[in-house]
Amino acid sequence: MLIVNIGQVYTGWMERPTSPADSIRIEDGMIAAVGQGLTGPGPVIDAGGCAVMPGLIDNHVHPAFGDWTPRQSQLGWIESGVHGGVTSMVSAGEVHVPGRPRDAVGVRALSIAAQRCFENFRPLGAKVLAGAPVPERGMGRDDYLEMSRAGVRWLGEIGLGTVRDEDEVIRHAGWAREMGLNSMIHCGGPSIAGSNLMGAAVVCAADADIVAHINGGPTCLPAEQLIKVIEGTSRAIEIVHNGNMNAARYVVLQLIERGLLDRLVVGTDSPAGSGVQPLGMLRMVVFLCGLMETGRAIAAATGNVAKWRGLQGGMVEAGLAADLVFIDAPMGGGGTTAEQAMAWGNLPGIGMVIIDGQIRVSGRSRNTPPAIRAPQIIETGGAE
């Protein structure tokens, strides 16, 4: 497959967020080349001048099983997310599973089952990276070892369960790191799923890979504690849609001032008490566009997430999965490009979503406003 006539390629890379490329070649579900005037056999998609960005990676979701949210009884939230430009989502713990177990055996079993189920279940092609155990008292090093051997790669939010004191938080985060599980810690006030208040001191002590929702999930710590977290940790800082947006703005400005945008990652924290917002990730990107250039805002929701989560993807680069989203200015918003629209605060229109080289949303997204321009399949290609 060949994509031509791209108006703007956003790379997903914070260091160099845009590329002069106008075409992308896809082979076997992977990006084979990104360049100017590329040619090749197979179907051709004329981007019609639209911008192309990497598929958004939601760094913070709480899936259950299937494409269903028990707390909100909503169906199809994952598919709706794909229509909002999300191609991958990382579990922060399957905490809304009704009656979720809290004993060590049950936690292990749930995380392994969730990991297995979502490896086999790809709603509209979405990659749900699930199976994130929530640390509970009674779990030990052997539990982490067994889960790691079974293929569990993520640790759900520390602090969502019974593990909350500094010494035990440090122990669990340490076991996770030793066993190769990427970890995150709840930051802020108690959440609806039963988490504890996790303040700056314990968040810093944990040294988890991700400080989850520094802007609250949904209750945010006071400003002075946010500064302590930013200065007292060295890894990823996450802002989420289901949090305090005033605090998100405050944190992002602090990161910009300190030259720390490489640490910024974006998630939604859905589905939760705040519900599901299918455009949550896109709305976060547009929110960031008010504070930084468009390409960097996109990078915080793509390449940065991939980097901190150890994922192969999140960027428009040869050798990575062809997860691509076509965006353009919506009609009536004043701008003529996605960049102009987003800088003004409008959501772009999504015209196509490709996951692993397959077109998953063709024509208009069911959730975004109509765009001025849309990509079109102009040649189905002959035998290769």
Ligand SMILES: [Zn+2]
């Ligand atoms: Zn949380």
